[in-house]
Amino acid sequence: MRIDRDLMRGAGPLAVLKLLERRPMYGYELVEALNTRTEGVLDMGQSTLYPMLYNLEAKGLIEATWQTADTGRERKYYQLTRDGAARLAADSAQWAHLIAAMRSLGLGGPVARGARMAWGAGVAWGAWAMGVVPASASRAIGGVA
Amino acid sequence: MSTTQTHPEAGSVPGGGRGANWKAIVASSALPAGIVAVISTVVSRARLWPSERADVARELVAHFKDGLDRGRSADELVRDFGDPRAAGRRIGKAARGKRPWTWQVWRRGSQAVAAGLAVTVVGYGVLAARFAMGEATITRNIASELNAPIREIPEADRAWPAYRAVLIGSPDAPGFIVKQRATQLPVGIYEIRIAAPGQPAPEHWAEAQAWTRSIASELARIRAISRTPRMGYLLTNAKDPGLVAANAGLNARVYPDDVPDNNPVLWTVLLEPLGYMRAFARDLSLDAQVALSEGDSARAVENLATMLRIARQVDGMEFLISDLVAIGIADLAWRTTQAIVETRLDALSDADLAQLAAEFARDQNPGALRPNLASEGAGFEDALQRLFTDDGGGDGRLTPEGFAMVTRMSEGYVEPDTRMSTEVSLEVHALGPVSVALTASRKETRARWEQIMAEVAAIQALPMWEWAEHPSAPTDRFSDEDKARYPVLAVLVPGAGSAIEKSEFAHQRRDAVTVAVALERFRRATGAYPASLDALVPAYLASVPRDLMDGEPLRYRLTESGPLVYSVGMDRVDNDGRQARDADGKPVTHQPWMPVADARARQQAGGFASQLVYDGDMVLYPTPR
Numbered sequence: 001m002r003i004d005r006d007l008m009r010g011a012g013p014l015a016v017l018k019l020l021e022r023r024p025m026y027g028y029e030l031v032e033a034l035n036t037r038t039e040g041v042l043d044m045g046q047s048t049l050y051p052m053l054y055n056l057e058a059k060g061l062i063e064a065t066w067q068t069a070d071t072g073r074e075r076k077y078y079q080l081t082r083d084g085a086a087r088l089a090a091d092s093a094q095w096a097h098l099i100a101a102m103r104s105l106g107l108g109g110p111v112a113r114g115a116r117m118a119w120g121a122g123v124a125w126g127a128w129a130m131g132v133v134p135a136s137a138s139r140a141i142g143g144v145a
Numbered sequence: 146m147s148t149t150q151t152h153p154e155a156g157s158v159p160g161g162g163r164g165a166n167w168k169a170i171v172a173s174s175a176l177p178a179g180i181v182a183v184i185s186t187v188v189s190r191a192r193l194w195p196s197e198r199a200d201v202a203r204e205l206v207a208h209f210k211d212g213l214d215r216g217r218s219a220d221e222l223v224r225d226f227g228d229p230r231a232a233g234r235r236i237g238k239a240a241r242g243k244r245p246w247t248w249q250v251w252r253r254g255s256q257a258v259a260a261g262l263a264v265t266v267v268g269y270g271v272l273a274a275r276f277a278m279g280e281a282t283i284t285r286n287i288a289s290e291l292n293a294p295i296r297e298i299p300e301a302d303r304a305w306p307a308y309r310a311v312l313i314g315s316p317d318a319p320g321f322i323v324k325q326r327a328t329q330l331p332v333g334i335y336e337i338r339i340a341a342p343g344q345p346a347p348e349h350w351a352e353a354q355a356w357t358r359s360i361a362s363e364l365a366r367i368r369a370i371s372r373t374p375r376m377g378y379l380l381t382n383a384k385d386p387g388l389v390a391a392n393a394g395l396n397a398r399v400y401p402d403d404v405p406d407n408n409p410v411l412w413t414v415l416l417e418p419l420g421y422m423r424a425f426a427r428d429l430s431l432d433a434q435v436a437l438s439e440g441d442s443a444r445a446v447e448n449l450a451t452m453l454r455i456a457r458q459v460d461g462m463e464f465l466i467s468d469l470v471a472i473g474i475a476d477l478a479w480r481t482t483q484a485i486v487e488t489r490l491d492a493l494s495d496a497d498l499a500q501l502a503a504e505f506a507r508d509q510n511p512g513a514l515r516p517n518l519a520s521e522g523a524g525f526e527d528a529l530q531r532l533f534t535d536d537g538g539g540d541g542r543l544t545p546e547g548f549a550m551v552t553r554m555s556e557g558y559v560e561p562d563t564r565m566s567t568e569v570s571l572e573v574h575a576l577g578p579v580s581v582a583l584t585a586s587r588k589e590t591r592a593r594w595e596q597i598m599a600e601v602a603a604i605q606a607l608p609m610w611e612w613a614e615h616p617s618a619p620t621d622r623f624s625d626e627d628k629a630r631y632p633v634l635a636v637l638v639p640g641a642g643s644a645i646e647k648s649e650f651a652h653q654r655r656d657a658v659t660v661a662v663a664l665e666r667f668r669r670a671t672g673a674y675p676a677s678l679d680a681l682v683p684a685y686l687a688s689v690p691r692d693l694m695d696g697e698p699l700r701y702r703l704t705e706s707g708p709l710v711y712s713v714g715m716d717r718v719d720n721d722g723r724q725a726r727d728a729d730g731k732p733v734t735h736q737p738w739m740p741v742a743d744a745r746a747r748q749q750a751g752g753f754a755s756q757l758v759y760d761g762d763m764v765l766y767p768t769p770r
Contacts, residue, residue: 027204028211046208047187047227047235050201054239066203075211076204 003041012052013061014095015042017080017088020062024079027053053078061087166195167202174206177219183229184209190233197240272578279544279581282535286408287527288380291463295377303377304458305418307370311363312421313387321363322391325424328356335427339434341488346438357432364432367425368447371454376462378418382409385417411527412637419470422459426452426474430481437489445485446497450504452478457507460514463523468516469644475514476651479505483658487767490665498666505659506687514652516644518598518605521637525594528637533587541587543633548581549573554636555628585631593631597623597638601645609649610696615738617642646738649693656690657710657765660699664708674708677701699765710766715744715758724769725761732769733759 003011019025019033027050035043044052056062061084064076080088102108171184184205188198212222226232241252300306314320319327330352337347357364433448452474460471482501485493493501508514532547543551552573585593600619604612615621620638628635660678663685668674675681678689678701689698692712702709702722711722715736725733736759739747747758 026211027208028215031208032215045225045227045232047229047232050204050208050232051235051239054236055242058239058242073207073210074203075207076200 011042012044012048013056014088014091016049016052016056017061017084017091020078020080021085021088024065024077026075026077030078056084060084167198170199170202170206174210176206176209176213179219179223180209183223183226186229187233187236190230191237191240192233193237193240201236201240269578272582273574275542276545276548276578276581277574279534279542279547281531281533281544281547283408283530284535285526285530287411287523288409288414289407291411291523292379295375295379298375298377300377302374304370304373305376305378307373308367308418308421308425309385309387311366311370313391320391321360321424322388324360324363326392328359330356335431337431337434338484339438339488342491353431354435357428357435360428360432364429364448367429367455368451371451371458373458376418376458378416378462380409380411380414380416382406382413382415384415388417410531411524416462416464416467418462419459419467422455422474423470426455426477429455430477433481434485437485437492440492442492442494442497446493446500449478449482449485449501452481453504453508456514463517463520465516465518465521465639465641465644468514468520472514472516472644472648472651475508476654479651479655479658483654483661483766483768486658486661486665493665495666495669498662498669501662502659502666502685505655505662508655509687515648516605516641518602518639518641521598521639521641525591525637528633529587529591532633533590535587539588539591543577543581543584545573545577547633548577551632551636555632583630590631590633593627594634594638597634601641605645608691608696609646609693609738610691612738613740615642616645650735653690653693653712653765656699660686660690660701660710661708661766664710674703676703700762707767709764712763712765714761714763715739716748716760717741717744718760720760720762722764723761724764725759727759732764733761734763734769736763 015034015038016030019030025033027046030053031046031049034049053062053064057064057078060081062078063081064078066074067077068074099108167188168185171181171188174181174184176184184202187205188202191198191201193201209219209222213219217225242249295303310320312321314323331349334349334353334356337349337353340346340350429448429452433445436442436444436448456471456475456478459467459474532543532550534541534544549570597619601616604614604616604618617640620640620642623631623634623638660681663681664674666685667681678686678698682688691697692699694713694715695717697713700709700711700713700719700722702711704722709722711724713719714725715738725736727733737757739757744758747755748760
């Protein structure tokens with residue numbers, strides 16, 4: 001399901017920060033992770049991802065380093081900065097509240113992998129899949145484990 | 146994840162050069178052509194520094210290689226990448242955001258300057274186009290409008306053609322101009338005053354007699370012509386060839402290239418009679434004194450009456466400058482009369498005195514022989530139509546020619562000829578657009594003109610003793626900012642305030658000499674001077690004239706040496722006719738008007754501030770010595 005661009009604008013950077021929370025990743029890794037872990041919900045074109053990475057870097061939320069793999073291929077790895085970690089924590093909390101609020105309005109019914117999702121629930125599921133929404137909020141969303 | 150290795154991947158840039166050109170990086174990547182095209186488009190569109198471009202190229206090469214390694218096809222990767230042009234723009238924008246803050250500041254500043262310049266250039270361009278397109282629409286021939294009633298006057302009732310004939314003469318008989326040109330009159334001859342009986346004749350008296358004798362026939366014709374009701378001068382900016390020829394050889398400007406305009410600019414029209422009428426008046430004054438010394442009082446009185454008639458003819462020419470010349474001629478008549486009355490009263494017969502009284506009484510109405518501001522209205526209207534555009538609704542803006550004209554006039558440059566120069570210099574084209582955008586519109590200019598004229602006229606309508614401020618005050622309030630905003634008014638608003646004041650004092654001199662004549666007539670009739678001026682009314686005076694300073698009747702005292710007529714002067718304190726004198730003891734015969742509060746304050750302040758306020762009165766008759 002394609003997510004509206006305006007919604008993606010807010011979720012995309014947060015999703016990237018969340019992915020980088022665990023370990024540094026390079027561009028193609030991020031593309032794959034966003035696609036596979038959200039079942040395509042946060043599948044954004046690389047023409048969107050790379051500018052997003054540059055913006056996050058310009059804001060000081062992530063930093064990049066070139067590293068050479070065993071194969072000799074040079075890749076630019078991105079990792080979270082301290083400011084990025086703080087932003088991730090703050091935005092995660094906001095998303096949790098947002099999702100809970102939407103849920104209270106009846107938006108985002110029971111969630112199942114591959115099922116059709118109502119507006120807003122797709123983003124919410126994606127955020128949950130990324131781990132943006134803490135487990136404690138899962139009951140508010142609808143008991144999705 | 147491996148750390149940095151030293152084994153270069155097949156197809157990578159030899160030497161692992163981070164400083165390598167991005168094209169070389171892409172070219173050496175061995176990626177399919179479609180992917181190479183995407184990368185090239187992204188990097189090109191990003192508009193980054195070379196090192197930044199290399200960085201982006203290297204990352205995208207790695208990205209696509211990772212994708213191919215994952216088993217994706219080049220087409221899939223290209224499709225999934227998205228719009229490379231949009232990506233390039235966004236990557237470029239984002240990458241520039243990573244640059245140092247100093248660059249960011251410089252960039253913002255440059256953008257602001259560029260934007261400001263662009264706005265300025267565009268704005269100036271708009272103003273310049275608007276300025277250049279400004280064109281006046283001349284719909285009225287105001288000179289012709291003013292000439293229309295004059296053309297209806299029968300030729301025989303117009304004085305100017307006859308005066309002109311006196312000036313030019315004929316081939317057989319040289320005219321006044323030629324005679325004047327041929328006579329070397331001594332300097333100061335027109336300032337001499339007839340001597341009292343038994344006193345030696347003043348310097349240059351013989352020359353004065355000789356001169357007036359030589360122009361006796363001209364003066365006789367002038368006396369006759371002065372009885373013509375109107376001057377009848379038709380406005381034109383064409384030089385009179387007859388006058389030009391008569392003046393040839395004199396220090397007069399002659400412009401042979403002049404071509405008369407059918408619709409001349411009103412402020413360039415020639416008022417030929419003015420200078421000549423002043424000349425006539427001076428010679429009539431001189432001849433009056435000569436005549437009296439020769440016992441011809443009738444001729445003397447007729448000369449004085451002639452001067453006043455000429456003044457009225459000039460007064461009817463409907464220009465402020467002609468009003469001022471008329472007042473000057475009349476004032477000369479009054480001062481000449483005073484000089485004669487003071488020194489040769491005995492030479493004037495009862496009939497002479499009666500004629501003088503009647504002649505002076507003719508100009509008693511308030512508007513007679515006074516500056517008429519309304520007469521400037523025609524010139525102002527002509528200026529508006531020539532200097533401004535006309536939007537059809539009474540509004541408009543200064544044209545390039547108009548701006549050039551007022552700029553020249555404001556710099557004191559007087560047009561050397563009778564044409565309004567339409568030259569628009571490069572400087573005008575450069576400065577005009579902005580200047581004109583900041584100046585008042587046609588409608589605003591008219592409104593401000595009418596406001597100033599109304600304020601001056603309101604003061605002029607009051608007798609001097611009721612003035613709250615000087616008639617110059619409305620124009621004095623015209624600040625430098627006003628002059629910049631209203632450049633047309635800066636050059637066209639007449640400085641009539643001073644003329645109005647001088648006119649009033651001239652009329653007071655007339656009043657004084659009128660009273661002097663009335664006193665003499667009373668004395669001759671009764672054998673003694675009256676105890677008060679009231680006794681002169683109504684047989685010898687219509688009413689007792691007012692003191693301009695306080696509105697009270699002119700003061701009068703009978704002294705051992707004769708009657709004394711005086712004004713209380715600027716301090717408004719009656720000093721029983723004690724003449725105000727300066728530090729050198731010379732009589733102060735003129736004190737400029739100021740509000741009574743100012744005068745009192747200056748006196749109290751003392752020192753330099755009090756110098757314009759004299760302790761004492763202004764004796765009007767006889768002339769203080």
